[in-house]
Amino acid sequence: MINFQFLRTSIVKTALSLVAKDPKATFIAGGTNLVDLMKRGVTAPEKLIDINQLPLKQIELKNNILHIGAMVSNSALAENAIVKEKFPLLMLALQSGASAQLRNVATVGGNMMQRTRCGYFYDTTMPCNKRQPGSGCGAIGGYNRMHAIFGTSESCIAVHPSDMCVGLVALDAQVVIAGAKGERKINFIDFHRLAGTTPEKDNNIQKGELIVRLEIPVNNLNKNFHYQKVRDRSSYAFALISVAAALELKDDVISTVRLAMGGVAHKPWRLVAAENFLKGKAATLANFEAAAKIAMEGAKAFGENDFKLKMAPNTIIEALTVAKAKA
Amino acid sequence: MDFFVDENDRVDGIEKVTGKAKYFAEFKLPGLTYGVLVPSTITKGKITAIDIKAAKNAPGVLDVLSHLNKPSAAGYEAGGGSPMKIFYTDEVFFNGQPVALVVADTFERATYAATLVKVSYEKAAFNTDFKKSIADASVAKKQGQPPYVRGVADAYKTAEVKVEQTYEMPVETHNPMELHGIIADWRTNDQVTVYAKTQGVKAAQATIANVFKIPQENIQVKSEFVGGGFGMALRTWPLEIATIMASKQVKRPVKLVITRDQMFTMVGNRPAAYQKIGLGATKDGKITGITHTAFGQTSTYENFTEGVVTMSKFMYASENVNTNYYVVPLDMSVPIWMRGPGEATGAFALESAIDEMAHALDMDPLEFRIKNDPETDPMKNIPFSSKNIKEAYKLGAEKIGWNNRKNKPGSITEGPWKIGYGVSIGVFNASRGRATVKGILNANGSLILQSATSDIGPGTGTGMVLIASRLMNIPVEKITFELGDSSLPPAPSQGGSTTLSTVGTAVNDVCVSLKATIAELAANANMSTTSNFVEVLKKNNLPMIEVTKQSQANQQGKEYSMYSFSIHFVQVKVHNLTGVVKVSKIVSVGDSGKIISPKTARSQMVGGAVGGIGMALTEEALLDNRYGKYVNNNFADYHVPVHADVPEIDVIFIDKPDYIVNPMGAKGMGEIALIGFAGAVANAVFNATGKRIRSLPITPDKVLEG
Known part of the structure; x- marks a missing residue:
């Protein structure tokens, strides 16, 4: 044994x-x-x-910053009154993940630390650079329908499977990490890594460090928001594409915008160029379409996931459209 | 607590939901040991060596079985048994083939020791690529079933209007919640008891008798409760034989429960299929020719065929029909019937093509079907025993709101969603076999019925109890139906929607006989012939009377064509931008004779519709052909529908008895519940979007790219 x-x-x-x-x-x-x-x-x-048993289960608002303990369960976070009121985008992202049973035990920190669901990573008889560096990538030239279209490398095209993290990266969260020398704080967007030549490393946490909490600054993105997840069945399926979108509108002009995508990269993928394009522009379908086009610059598919080149921009447009329509 | 048993409830429902019902893996035998299989990691070749030293030395390990120590199996030694004789060959036929079995005192220790078995192979070139093999001339494709021609072959080619298309079906796996396995316990050197998960206790008994060359009566197969079968438990697989061998070898009971990933390779699957349909019609919508050619996946070591093209021969009135069925042998494990079997695969193609033709003719597909609905069986030229599908079409159409449907695709929009309606028909043989039932009528007012049939979930016991209850006028709670034990009177396996008809007829005959005996006894005792049987037995000083009856296969097959029919109506919503398809309404109409047990019958239809959603939208076992291995062999990645995928399902029964089929007037419905469903969804997707998806499952990417 x-x-x-x-x-x-x-x-x-x-x-x-x-x-x-x-x-x-x-x-x-x-x-x-x-x-x-x-x-x-x-x-x-x-x-x-x-x-x-660690005392990391509190959710509290301090000086306009939401503190979320790393041991808060995914369902507790989604049901929290402050989250519902001030960060409904995060609530939607959480509720899109896994199944109710899994969300009840899955924690915030664990969700961030979860590994890819690439089939080659889980099958020890197949090649996988993430599991066994140097063994090759089974997904390149193989079954890669679920795989990445952004930031891929020759050694790995796996995606990070989380929905919660897509919401968090859009909300400019920060990660507080404890280690032997005390606490350090990094931006959520810098927490996960691209595969590069070291696909065995999913993130920038060091051995012996522990995620203790997240901090999210309060924003005005709780009115026009949406999390659109496209998947093969209605629940308990990983994203083919997911998009977190939030807008702050003044007379239909976009003053603030956040856009992030899941199911497309080795990390939750923030769409900075598309955001920059939309800022200060009218919230129109034409602008959403143009932003989606910008977001797709540099995308590269691998055969079975070619459809993502169409599904991704479509989902961006849909998420923005629904976000805008929310009253 | 006082449980109230309504006549509509399952007779074993309370046992099932309270955990009292015991499934095979739950039998705790004294001295039980645990088996874990070692699967091959290559797809084809030979085993050159197996190093079991480390495994044998691991804590708790009793033995390691493989072809190197050929466990005792007299039937295999004599050359008998199925093509893949476990532990009697060094050949590897497919990836995941069991090549060794570790037995240990705990499941965990056996699992660990199985990882220590080191198998060396000589690899050979292999082929698992179904799609490529259709076109590849070097892959031997042979006729799997006799070709069929009525009238002129390929008549569609010269028709006024023609449709010629191809349809693809991927590998599906049965994957019931309950994992497969067995407990084997040799009581003596030539007597064995097995706690099995099987759809046929008598068939299992016969297979085991053949492999071990012991008399059938020395083998007891128990399988009272089965946690889903869908066809995969219709045979005794090599893994079950391996466990029985192991128990004999270690002289202790051995339990084997396979893992979820092993469920993809060790217990069969619905084979992939590639189908070509040619349809011809006159401009006013009369079908003049149907050509249906199917290619079905099989294995290289054992052949498997199924009725993919069957329905095309008689479903529609066409003077000219020709069909062909070819098998494509691949280095994969042998398929087995999966609910609806080949007919479900065939119906997807035929019913899609019918819809395509209706569209080409600019006709309502329902009207087109009705116009071409034959009054008599055009294949056999004899009448149907009963067929009420015109009424079924009407009832279903009303319920789903068919008149809201627009013939022009893409006409109905609801925000980002396109709405569409689809219809399809399902049909399956209403056959009846031979079964024996024993009835014991007791002076305490109870009736015990016994037969070695199975109940994989349809509510067989419930149906039989209701038949007897009505015939004997005995309340259901006084009747027990015993099944799932090979020592009971023989009955065939539960498959092909035949159990109710076959075993039910024997129950009927037993009841008729018991009633006659009671009437006779009453007359002898100068009692009224309508006297209660309890009083009659008491008056005659009899504690009980016993009757055994064997029913016969239907003798009227030459005079009447007997089928069950279903019509599936669905409404779908298709997302304009993401390609997501949601089935938003379902109406399934069953034309399957008299309904014996409305509640379990409805459950059958609902289960079939849910399976149909899986077939239509989500289920596909994905193979990496470079390795010959499945890459989604788990429940997270092989998508069976979840509750959120399933809308409210309306089930309508025509409920008209067909006394030609059997004395109850009832036909089976296990298969028709699923057959045709996927076609209805594909047709609805077309109606919603104008996109014809001819390859299952209809996933969002296909809709988007279509």
């Missing part, structure tokens, strides 16, 4: 030191992804540090 130790602590410092000093130790929160990975033989940690 593949034995592993299972340790539980309610103290952040203890959790950090337990993982920091042991190369084969890892944190476990909801476990909705990690347990699958262990069952499939993709990963085999020798020590699991259960962090479910």
